[in-house]
Amino acid sequence: MRALSWLYMAVAYLFIFLPVAVLVAFSFQAGRLPVPPFQGFSLRWYEKVLGDRDLMAALGHSFLVAVVSSALALCLGFLAAHALARVRLPGSVLMRGLLIAPMTVSYLIIALGLLTVFGSLGIRLSLWTVGAGHVVINLPLCFAICYAAMGDQQRSAERAARDLGAAEWQVLAYVSAPMLAAPLAAAFFLSVTFSWDEFIIAFLLTRFDVTLPVEIWSMLRSGLSPATNAVGSLVFLVSVTLVVALEMLVFRRAK
Amino acid sequence: MTLERQERRLGWGLVAPALVWTGAFFALPFLAMVALSFAHMEGRTVVRGFDAGNYVRAFTDWTMVKALVNSLEITLIVTAVSVLLAYPLAAIIAFRVPARWQRLALLMAVLPFWTSYVVRSYAWLLVLGQKGVVNTTLLALGLIAEPLQMASTRFATVTGFVHFFVMLLTLTIYANLIQLSPNYLRAAADLGAGRWQVFRHVVLPLTLPGVVTGAFLTFVLCIGDYITPQILGGNTELTLPQLIMLQMGRSGNFPLASALSVVLMGIVTLAYLASARWVRLDRV
Amino acid sequence: MTPRQMLPATAFGLIVMAVPSFAQELNALVWCDHTDPALVAPFEEKFGVKVNVKEYEGTAAGLAILDQSQPGDWDVMVIDAVDVGRAVEAGRLAEIPADALPTGDFFPELVMPENNVVGGKTYAVTEKFGYNTISYDKTKVDPADMEDMAVLTGGKYDGRIGIYDYYLPVLGLVALGQGMKTADINADTLPKLKEPLMALRKASKQVSDVVSSQTALATGEVDIVVGGGEWLTAVLAADNPNLDWTIPKQGGLRWAQSIGVVAGTTQPDLALEFVKYIVSPEGQARLATASCYWGMPANAKAGDVLTPEQKTVLRWDQQPEFLKRSQLYPIPDAATDTAMQDMWTEMLNQ
Numbered sequence: 080m081r082a083l084s085w086l087y088m089a090v091a092y093l094f095i096f097l098p099v100a101v102l103v104a105f106s107f108q109a110g111r112l113p114v115p116p117f118q119g120f121s122l123r124w125y126e127k128v129l130g131d132r133d134l135m136a137a138l139g140h141s142f143l144v145a146v147v148s149s150a151l152a153l154c155l156g157f158l159a160a161h162a163l164a165r166v167r168l169p170g171s172v173l174m175r176g177l178l179i180a181p182m183t184v185s186y187l188i189i190a191l192g193l194l195t196v197f198g199s200l201g202i203r204l205s206l207w208t209v210g211a212g213h214v215v216i217n218l219p220l221c222f223a224i225c226y227a228a229m230g231d232q233q234r235s236a237e238r239a240a241r242d243l244g245a246a247e248w249q250v251l252a253y254v255s256a257p258m259l260a261a262p263l264a265a266a267f268f269l270s271v272t273f274s275w276d277e278f279i280i281a282f283l284l285t286r287f288d289v290t291l292p293v294e295i296w297s298m299l300r301s302g303l304s305p306a307t308n309a310v311g312s313l314v315f316l317v318s319v320t321l322v323v324a325l326e327m328l329v330f331r332r333a334k
Numbered sequence: 335m336t337l338e339r340q341e342r343r344l345g346w347g348l349v350a351p352a353l354v355w356t357g358a359f360f361a362l363p364f365l366a367m368v369a370l371s372f373a374h375m376e377g378r379t380v381v382r383g384f385d386a387g388n389y390v391r392a393f394t395d396w397t398m399v400k401a402l403v404n405s406l407e408i409t410l411i412v413t414a415v416s417v418l419l420a421y422p423l424a425a426i427i428a429f430r431v432p433a434r435w436q437r438l439a440l441l442m443a444v445l446p447f448w449t450s451y452v453v454r455s456y457a458w459l460l461v462l463g464q465k466g467v468v469n470t471t472l473l474a475l476g477l478i479a480e481p482l483q484m485a486s487t488r489f490a491t492v493t494g495f496v497h498f499f500v501m502l503l504t505l506t507i508y509a510n511l512i513q514l515s516p517n518y519l520r521a522a523a524d525l526g527a528g529r530w531q532v533f534r535h536v537v538l539p540l541t542l543p544g545v546v547t548g549a550f551l552t553f554v555l556c557i558g559d560y561i562t563p564q565i566l567g568g569n570t571e572l573t574l575p576q577l578i579m580l581q582m583g584r585s586g587n588f589p590l591a592s593a594l595s596v597v598l599m600g601i602v603t604l605a606y607l608a609s610a611r612w613v614r615l616d617r618v
Numbered sequence: 619m620t621p622r623q624m625l626p627a628t629a630f631g632l633i634v635m636a637v638p639s640f641a642q643e644l645n646a647l648v649w650c651d652h653t654d655p656a657l658v659a660p661f662e663e664k665f666g667v668k669v670n671v672k673e674y675e676g677t678a679a680g681l682a683i684l685d686q687s688q689p690g691d692w693d694v695m696v697i698d699a700v701d702v703g704r705a706v707e708a709g710r711l712a713e714i715p716a717d718a719l720p721t722g723d724f725f726p727e728l729v730m731p732e733n734n735v736v737g738g739k740t741y742a743v744t745e746k747f748g749y750n751t752i753s754y755d756k757t758k759v760d761p762a763d764m765e766d767m768a769v770l771t772g773g774k775y776d777g778r779i780g781i782y783d784y785y786l787p788v789l790g791l792v793a794l795g796q797g798m799k800t801a802d803i804n805a806d807t808l809p810k811l812k813e814p815l816m817a818l819r820k821a822s823k824q825v826s827d828v829v830s831s832q833t834a835l836a837t838g839e840v841d842i843v844v845g846g847g848e849w850l851t852a853v854l855a856a857d858n859p860n861l862d863w864t865i866p867k868q869g870g871l872r873w874a875q876s877i878g879v880v881a882g883t884t885q886p887d888l889a890l891e892f893v894k895y896i897v898s899p900e901g902q903a904r905l906a907t908a909s910c911y912w913g914m915p916a917n918a919k920a921g922d923v924l925t926p927e928q929k930t931v932l933r934w935d936q937q938p939e940f941l942k943r944s945q946l947y948p949i950p951d952a953a954t955d956t957a958m959q960d961m962w963t964e965m966l967n968q
């Protein structure tokens with residue numbers, strides 16, 4: 080039974096890592112196609128990718144959209160969670176439902192809806208429209224995480240601060256937010272991940288300035304190439320470094 | 335009293351921005367889409383009105399029905415297979431792996447999550463292709479004589495999906511398993527329950543809400559996904575999102591695309607109602 | 619206005635005028651060959667502008683993008699030559715001065731006034747053409763078989779065929795296979811094509827876009843691509859000399875793409891300059907060998923710029939015969955077009 084467990088785990092990890100291993104291995108392919116046989120080791124695809132103007136621009140756009148939309152989603156989600164967890168408001172169940180609702184809707188539908196509205200209002204598609212869409216998908220997440228994290232401990236601290244004459248924004252900024260630092264950070268980085276990786280909203284709501292997944296998609300459409308492997312490997316390397324760093328710094332300390 | 339009113343006003347002020355955003359960029363566009371789904375095309379122009387023709391077509395036109403069936407089949411297979419594969423993995427990590435290594439084991443299990451989403455499907459294409467790693471290996475080992483046809487099939491689509499959702503579900507199921515108090519398990523064992531009985535009567539019921547929540551998320555994400563079937567399926571069959579994108583991207587038929595989206599939304603709602611007893615979205 | 623007031627006003631005016639020209643951009647709705655930086659960069663450098671390109675698939679989708687845009691959002695557009703009339707009818711293309719275009723240097727069959735000129739006004743100009751026929755790997759199939767379209771569905775090549783994912787040329791080819799002229803495809807005759815199309819689908823392994831089809835042929839996923847042609851194999855000629863294409867005895871389809879200025883553009887002069895650049899011998903040579911797919915330039919003068927090797931790959935010298943044996947794309951009306959697309963979607967989901 081025990082041996083079987085380890086075997087299962089080994090097979091499962093093999094399955095999980097197989098595509099990544101293949102992806103990374105063939106990014107060093109010297110030949111023109113990222114399939115066996117391996118024709119020798121080469122860094123030329125990395126060179127090509129790092130010198131690609133459009134790709135680097137897309138990288139910058141993705142970063143910008145991810146950080147700005149996540150920050151906004153976190154602010155809105157945090158404030159709403161604070162209000163609904165602390166103040167008795169009529170219809171609060173309904174409001175919570177509405178705020179969570181986008182989580183259950185496919186991104187494709189959100190994108191199509193936004194496209195319809197932007198189109199009929201004559202709003203030009205840009206990174207801003209993508210950002211707006213990404214706030215929609217990340218707001219429920221941020222709200223849910225913040226709402227779940229608001230406990231009684233914070234409540235007493237907040238009340239104490241208020242009794243000492245702090246204004247509400249001071250309570251939020253100096254008491255609630257620092258006490259919830261870990262969940263807030265978790266919500267922010269999860270949002271950044273989702274936005275960073277999101278394809279369909281970014282695909283349908285951009286025009287010329289595109290995000291990284293959309294740029295990778297058009298690379299893909301121009302055929303199998305080890306260059307696509309190289310981009311994927313680079314993204315993987317950077318994200319994993321970030322994840323491990325966060326794991327060590329933020330979450331470990333928070334425990 | 336004034337204090338309470340003041341507090342209420344403050345509460346409204348804090349919740350308003352989020353509500354306005356969700357209303358303006360989610361609820362309103364959704365309603366606009368629903369309205370558009372009742373329009374129809376005359377030549378290339380959208381004629382607004384109340385016309386259920388698009389819905390009639392969605393449920394009678396064989397191409398559309400087939401896409402719907404394909405989507406449902408793929409999604410159900412993916413959900414079932416992913417849960418069945420992820421549960422043992424999560425359990426092994428939670429119960430077999432020493433506590434100090436568990437976080438690492440878990441991190442490793444979800445590490446490929448951090449490759450780009452589009453790239454992950456592409457990587458599977460490389461693995462499963464005619465000249466891909468699997469075929470090359472099997473041929474070299476002499477296990478097969480002809481390369482297996484795996485890319486551009488439903489098998490490839492399902493594999494790509496399962497890969498992603500096994501990672502997601504391992505994470506959510508682990509989070510549930512780890513919350514089980516060891517005392518329950520010990521108590522059950524002390525009362526003479528066998529391994530299977532402990533699992534069947536203690537562990538499974540206690541983790542069911544987490545599993546169903548994870549399965550529901552899998553269902554929602556899977557049925558609405560365009561990329562995986564588009565890259566791995568090779569256009570040999572269409573799923574609902576692919577059909578929606580075709581109507582939009584090629585035919586420019588936005589009313590029909592909207593109607594199909596509403597149908598997709600309807601399916602997700604039904605799935606939610608079916609699993610609502612257990613799903614706790616605010617506890618994901 | 620006193621002189622003193624005029625000074626800042628003039629300065630302001632100068633700034634306003636100077637700023638847009640500094641950051642001038644040309645927005646182009648194009649096919650994937652125009653996204654090649656080697657094609658666009660010389661124009662950008664010469665005029666000090668940035669060319670933004672957005673790809674689209676299929677005329678209906680292109681027109682839908684224009685429908686959802688504001689006037690001035692787009693400056694130039696690449697479109698199927700046979701669909702220029704539809705775009706003009708929808709009011710999407712602006713007239714361009716015929717005397718600015720070097721159509722005198724074109725292959726005569728490619729001037730295509732019956733498509734590019736509507737009501738005596740020129741709205742677009744042909745820029746590139748080629749054939750949708752049968753591409754294959756000559757080491758894996760019998761080249762003699764490829765001269766007859768009926769062999770494809772005869773069972774011999776089941777599971778080794780890829781279909782190019784574009785309904786117009788492939789339905790056109792299927793029509794030719796049935797002895798029907800592409801010009802005769804309409805709502806009444808279309809149903810006759812359904813059975814042969816489904817038979818072709820049954821014999822094939824995948825239906826894929828330009829590049830996936832190239833890749834599939836190059837990696838041996840498929841041995842034959844229906845709807846292929848020089849545009850499919852030329853890019854790969856250097857890597858895989860075994861790839862070939864032919865026009866079977868039933869005939870082949872000729873594709874042609876045109877470029878025009880989008881109605882409502884705020885910079886018609888720059889847009890026209892771009893069109894002129896594309897049809898100039900240099901632009902034509904770069905377009906002919908652009909990275910997404912190769913194709914014959916409409917302007918015969920490009921032959922002076924292309925290398926002999928490039929001309930061999932393009933089969934420059936065989937064009938007179940090819941032009942004679944090929945027919946134009948079907949030109950469906952809106953209803954037929956929808957019916958064709960629906961049949962295509964049904965085929966995809968077979």
